[in-house]
Amino acid sequence: MGSAKNQYENEQVAAExxxxxxxxxxxxxxxxxxxxxxxxxDLGIEEALDLGRELLATGDPRVAEFEDEADLExxxxxxxxxxxxxxxxxxxxxxxx
Numbered sequence: 630m631g632s633a634k635n636q637y638e639n640e641q642v643a644a645e646x647x648x649x650x651x652x653x654x655x656x657x658x659x660x661x662x663x664x665x666x667x668x669x670x671d672l673g674i675e676e677a678l679d680l681g682r683e684l685l686a687t688g689d690p691r692v693a694e695f696e697d698e699a700d701l702e703x704x705x706x707x708x709x710x711x712x713x714x715x716x717x718x719x720x721x722x723x724x725x726x
Contacts, residue, residue: 643695656709668713
């Protein structure tokens with residue numbers, strides 16, 4: 630497997646972990662109808678970053694993918710950026726009705 634593919638897979642794992650932390654603290658929620666669609670709750674990443682710092686400090690395996698706090702913060706920002714203001718599918722259906 631090439632290094633570019635490995636890097637992509639590592640970034641995907643980091644994004645999934647970061648999204649999980651954001652969901653855990655309530656900064657992002659998943660659409661109850663459309664699995665895999667995430668909605669930003671406008672709370673920022675601070676609580677998730679605090680949780681991630683605690684997990685890094687205790688060596689929690691959930692954050693083993695991250696080399697350091699900066700790596701974690703970057704993944705949290707990316708994950709939050711991937712969440713929308715609303716579920717696009719629900720919003721589209723509401724506008725049709």
